[in-house]
Amino acid sequence: MQEFxxxxxxxxxxxxxxxxxxxxxxxxxxxxxxxxxxxTPPEVITNDVCGEDCKKTIQEIVTxxxxxxxxxxxxxxxxxxxxxxxxxxxxxxxxxxxxxxxxFSTRLTEWSDxxxxxxxxxxxxxxxxxxxxxxxTVRAVSGNIQVRLFDVTHTIxxxxxxxxxxxxxxxxxxxxNISLWRGKNLYRVQxxxxxxxxxxxxxxxIKIVSK
Numbered sequence: 001m002q003e004f005x006x007x008x009x010x011x012x013x014x015x016x017x018x019x020x021x022x023x024x025x026x027x028x029x030x031x032x033x034x035x036x037x038x039x040t041p042p043e044v045i046t047n048d049v050c051g052e053d054c055k056k057t058i059q060e061i062v063t064x065x066x067x068x069x070x071x072x073x074x075x076x077x078x079x080x081x082x083x084x085x086x087x088x089x090x091x092x093x094x095x096x097x098x099x100x101x102x103x104f105s106t107r108l109t110e111w112s113d114x115x116x117x118x119x120x121x122x123x124x125x126x127x128x129x130x131x132x133x134x135x136x137t138v139r140a141v142s143g144n145i146q147v148r149l150f151d152v153t154h155t156i157x158x159x160x161x162x163x164x165x166x167x168x169x170x171x172x173x174x175x176x177n178i179s180l181w182r183g184k185n186l187y188r189v190q191x192x193x194x195x196x197x198x199x200x201x202x203x204x205x206i207k208i209v210s211k
Contacts, residue, residue, distance in 0.1 A: 060155035096126070100204040102137070106191055107198050111148075114189040114201055118152065122184035127210040135174040135188070136204040138165050148193050149178070149206075153185040165193075170202055 059173045070124040097119065104114040123130065136147045144166050156182065163173045180187075187206075 023100045024203045032182060052097060077190075094210055096208045096210070097137070097207070098206040100134075100189055100206065102134075102189075102203040104189075105190060105198055107193055107196055109196055110195055111150075111190040112191050114191055116155075116185055117189040117201075119188075119206070120184055120186055121180060121206065122210075123180060123182050124184075126208055131209040131211070132176050132180055132206065134178065134204060134206040135172055136163060137170050137172045137202040138200060139167055139170045140165060140199045141168060141197050142192070142195075143197035143199070144156075144194035146194055147201060147204075148190050149187050150190045151185055152183065152188055153183075154181060157190075158170050158187065170200070184185075 058125060098119055100117050104110045134149060138145050138147060146164045149161040151158055158178055160178045161175050162173050165171050165173050191201045
């Protein structure tokens with residue numbers, strides 16, 4: 001057997017080479033016959049479960065919501081303006097309240113000035129014929145209390161500004177319409193007891209309504 005392979009070694013090698021070449025050619029032929037098919041993404045199917053009526057209803061809801069937001073009332077905040085010991089608060093540029101500090105008491109039966117109750121008012125800052133009144137929170141221990149506004153600039157009491165109370169507990173009383181002089185004038189509160197009993201002025205404010 002060994003002698004056979006020695007004698008036919010060249011022939012056997014030739015046969016193996018031929019077989020190898022045939023295999024290579026067959027593999028190349030198979031590769032050329034294969035067709036590349038690109039991957040196709042899966043088709044996305046969207047089911048429109050909301051029909052025309054549904055879409056119309058949604059549109060109406062959105063429209064109503066936007067309209068309600070647009071129609072919401074706007075809130076306007078007034079910014080207090082500080083002038084010395086006087087704070088002027090204006091609401092919507094129509095009604096102005098000027099607070100007057102108090103914490104005052106007396107037994108005198110003559111007019112007494114309330115300390116730190118002075119305020120400046122210039123009617124030129126308002127409309128030509130504003131409505132003006134003032135109110136005070138007061139109490140009388142066992143008698144009567146009377147309060148008024150005094151025009152320091154012209155050294156006269158403000159007409160129709162005198163108001164009275166007989167309440168033994170703090171009560172807010174109002175003057176009704178009063179008239180002030182034109183120009184920038186200084187005003188203060190005056191208090192007196194009608195019977196000599198102790199009376200108290202807690203606070204007050206002047207209201208100016210621009211027309």
